[in-house]
Amino acid sequence: xxxxxxxxxxxxxxxxxxxxxxxxxxxxxxxxxxxxxxxxxxxxxxxxxxxxxxxxxxxxxxxxxxxxxxxxxxxxxxxxxxxxxxxxxxxxxxxxxxxxxxxxxxxxxxxxxxxxxxxxxxxxxxxxxxxxxxxxxxxxxxxxxxxxxxxxxxxxxxxxxxxxxxxxxxxxxxxxxxxxxxxxxxxxxxxxxxxxxxxxxxx
Numbered sequence: 001x002x003x004x005x006x007x008x009x010x011x012x013x014x015x016x017x018x019x020x021x022x023x024x025x026x027x028x029x030x031x032x033x034x035x036x037x038x039x040x041x042x043x044x045x046x047x048x049x050x051x052x053x054x055x056x057x058x059x060x061x062x063x064x065x066x067x068x069x070x071x072x073x074x075x076x077x078x079x080x081x082x083x084x085x086x087x088x089x090x091x092x093x094x095x096x097x098x099x100x101x102x103x104x105x106x107x108x109x110x111x112x113x114x115x116x117x118x119x120x121x122x123x124x125x126x127x128x129x130x131x132x133x134x135x136x137x138x139x140x141x142x143x144x145x146x147x148x149x150x151x152x153x154x155x156x157x158x159x160x161x162x163x164x165x166x167x168x169x170x171x172x173x174x175x176x177x178x179x180x181x182x183x184x185x186x187x188x189x190x191x192x193x194x195x196x197x198x199x200x201x202x203x
Contacts, residue, residue, distance in 0.1 A: 002043075003069065003070060005036050005037070005040040006036075008036040008039060008040060008066060008069065008070065009032050009033060009035075009036035010032075011066075011069060011095065012032035012035050012036055012062055012065070012066055012069075013032045014091075014094060014095060015032070015060055015061065015062045015065060015091045015094075015095070016060060016087065016090070016091055016094070017029050017060055017087075018059060018060055018083070018084055018087055019083075019087075029059050029060050029062065030059070030062050030063060030119045030149070031174065031175050032062070033172075033175065034119075034149065034172055034174055034175075034192075034194075035062045035063055035066050036066065037172055037194060038063065038117060038147050038149065038194050039063065039066040039067060039070060039117065040070075041147070041170075041194060041196065042067075042115065042117060042147050042196070043070045043071075045196065047114065047115045047145050047147070047196075048067050048070045048071065048072050048115065049070060049071040049072065050071065050072070050073045051072055051073060051113070051114035051115050052072070052073055052074045052075075052076075052112070052113040052114050052115075053067040053072045053074070053075045053076070053113060053114065053115045053116070053117060054075075054076050054077075054078065054109075054111065054113045054115070054116045054117075054139075054142050054143060055067065055075065055076070055077040055078065055099075055116075055117050055118060056078050056106050056109070056116060056118040056120065056135055056138060056139060056142075057078065057079060057106060057118055057119065057120055057121065057135060058077030058078055058079045058084075058085075058088055058101060059079060059084055059087075059088070059119070060084065060087050060088055060091055061077055061087070061088030061089075061091045061092055061099060061101060062091070063077075063117045063118065063119065064076075064077040064088070064092075064099045064101070064117070065088075065091060065092050065095055065097055065099055067115075067117060068092075068097040068098065068099055069095065069097060074100070074113075075097075075099045075100065076099075076100045076101075076102060076111060076113070077099055077100070077101040077102070078101075078102050078104050078106060078109055079101070079102075079103065079104075080103065080104065080105050080106070081103070082103055085101050085102075085103045088101045089101055106134060106135055106138050107134060107138065109138055109141075109142065111142055112142060112143070113142050113143045114143055114144075114145065115143050115145045115146070115147065116139040116140075116142055116143045116145070116146045116147065116148075117146075117147045117148075118135060118139060118146070118147070118148050118149070119148070119149045120132050120135035120136070120148060120149070120150075121135070132150065133161060135148075136148070136158070136161060136162055140162060140197075140199060144198060144199045145196070145197070145198045145199075146195075146196075146197045146198075147194065147195065147196055147197075148194075148195050148197065149174070149192050149193070149194055149195075150192060150193055150195060151190075151191075151192060151193075152171060152191035152192055152193055153193075154193065155167065155169060155193070155195075158195065158197070162197065164199060164200045164201045165197045165198060165199055165200060166197070166198045166200055167195060167196070167197050168195070168196040169193045169194060169195045169196070170193065170194055171191060171192070171193050171194075172192055172193070172194055173189040173190070173191065173192075174189065174190040174191075174192045175189055176189070176190050
């Protein structure tokens with residue numbers, strides 16, 4: 001029986017956030033509302049169930065955990081932050097699923113999967129510039145199908161940076177809670193797009 005999107009969202013609300021996020025690394029946890037949208041979209045396209053799924057920049061593990069809840073055969077979560085990996089492991093135990101979380105720089109990931117799911121850094125911070133490109137490059141090294149969250153209006157950049165991909169995207173509102181000192185409001189909504197990208201051929 002297929003888990004409904006709302007059921008998934010309710011389960012993912014139990015995933016705990018990172019206690020001391022790093023602004024330079026753009027450690028913004030994916031809200032359960034957005035995670036469930038991306039994962040249900042991927043599931044309905046046949047890209048989760050019985051698939052090997054990688055979650056790049058996994059943070060608290062919400063996307064990887066959600067993929068496992070939806071029947072992924074194997075899930076590997078990658079993050080470079082030791083504290084974050086500990087949070088992700090605790091969250092997977094809390095929700096009763098088995099996800100392999102690895103501490104590793106995304107550039108050093110070696111592996112093959114069917115699908116990548118990710119909420120990559122947007123490369124907005126000076127110390128993290130072009131991080132989104134690094135994540136996109138690695139994602140397509142790992143799998144032919146990639147689901148990713150990007151700032152609204154990123155499609156031209158993605159098409160030029162990753163040629164020969166079929167793209168489906170839809171907009172969502174990303175609720176951003178006050179997280180760092182430079183945030184003025186307690187909560188605001190950012191317009192983002194969820195992308196499904198599939199390589200049509202290799203260069």
